[in-house]
Amino acid sequence: xxxxxxxxxxxxxxxxxxxxxxxxxxxxxxxxxxxxxxxxxxxxxxxxxxxxxxxxxxxxxxxxxxxxxxxxxxxxxxxxxxxxxxxxxxxxxxxxxxxxxxxxxxxxxxxxxxxxxxxxxxxxxxxxxxxxxx
Amino acid sequence: xxxxxxxxxxxxxxxxxxxxxxxxxxxxxxxxxxxxxxxxxxxxxxxxxxxxxxxxxxxxxxxxxxxxxxxxxxxxxxxxxxxxxxxxxxxxxxxxxxxxxxxxxxxxxxxxxxxxxxxxxxxxxxxxxxxxxxxxxxxxxxxxxxxxxxxxxxxxxxxxxxxxxxxxx
Numbered sequence: 001x002x003x004x005x006x007x008x009x010x011x012x013x014x015x016x017x018x019x020x021x022x023x024x025x026x027x028x029x030x031x032x033x034x035x036x037x038x039x040x041x042x043x044x045x046x047x048x049x050x051x052x053x054x055x056x057x058x059x060x061x062x063x064x065x066x067x068x069x070x071x072x073x074x075x076x077x078x079x080x081x082x083x084x085x086x087x088x089x090x091x092x093x094x095x096x097x098x099x100x101x102x103x104x105x106x107x108x109x110x111x112x113x114x115x116x117x118x119x120x121x122x123x124x125x126x127x128x129x130x131x132x133x134x
Numbered sequence: 135x136x137x138x139x140x141x142x143x144x145x146x147x148x149x150x151x152x153x154x155x156x157x158x159x160x161x162x163x164x165x166x167x168x169x170x171x172x173x174x175x176x177x178x179x180x181x182x183x184x185x186x187x188x189x190x191x192x193x194x195x196x197x198x199x200x201x202x203x204x205x206x207x208x209x210x211x212x213x214x215x216x217x218x219x220x221x222x223x224x225x226x227x228x229x230x231x232x233x234x235x236x237x238x239x240x241x242x243x244x245x246x247x248x249x250x251x252x253x254x255x256x257x258x259x260x261x262x263x264x265x266x267x268x269x270x271x272x273x274x275x276x277x278x279x280x281x282x283x284x285x286x287x288x289x290x291x292x293x294x295x296x297x298x299x300x301x302x303x
Contacts, residue, residue, distance in 0.1 A: 082235030
């Protein structure tokens with residue numbers, strides 16, 4: 001959790017997953033209620049939708065990245081969290097999230113948040129604001 | 135989408151925490167008996183479970199567009215190449231989630247009951263590098279608690295393309 005010593009330029013990193021499984025994608029479908037067969041049904045993903053296979057829900061990547069954000073914010077110190085999905089995440093991918101403090105003012109820290117895959121490609125990029133205890 | 139009643143349940147939070155690889159014990163109060171149990175930051179996405187008309191969940195007694203006997207269950211049986219229904223599968227398959235933003239107004243915990251109201255935001259178009267025309271649309275959702283207090287507001291941007299997208303949008 002961030003505290004009063006936080007300063008602009010500080011970075012925090014978290015490995016989110018080192019080998020994303022199809023089963024984890026199924027778990028996310030079941031928990032979230034998003035059963036789009038693109039994410040869990042390779043027959044549909046390949047033969048109907050024309051993708052090389054199933055891929056993760058963007059919201060699974062955002063949810064996993066949220067672990068780093070909430071580590072920094074504390075369970076109830078999060079003010080905002082928003083992302084763009086930049087590239088698809090596939091079974092077998094390894095993801096790492098990195099947060100960089102871009103501003104600290106009036107008890108609020110602003111963060112840039114980026115999640116990259118094992119090839120260094122950004123799959124998600126966004127921002128968050130969190131309350132910083134004095 | 136409108137969700138009249140989205141009960142925030144500790145067991146549901148536990149399943150969601152598992153799915154996102156979150157092992158902090160605070161999310162596992164359903165098993166430990168400890169509380170209060172906070173919801174992870176993206177948990178309200180699971181309100182889809184409480185939307186009676188959510189189109190990305192199979193409806194009991196109706197054909198589903200995922201595969202079964204055929205590559206897409208909404209393709210006419212035996213034909214395999216029913217172009218209208220294959221197009222329907224493709225249309226769903228070509229819609230992607232481009233952005234998601236949340237603003238947190240008050241803490242969300244197990245035991246609360248939310249309702250969600252959704253409205254369309256802006257729409258715009260962009261020429262994609264590989265996927266043809268990209269059509270963006272915004273959806274704004276307000277989640278309020280049982281006392282009518284705003285808990286979380288969400289802004290979602292979806293993108294549809296004329297062709298399959300590769301790492302676009």
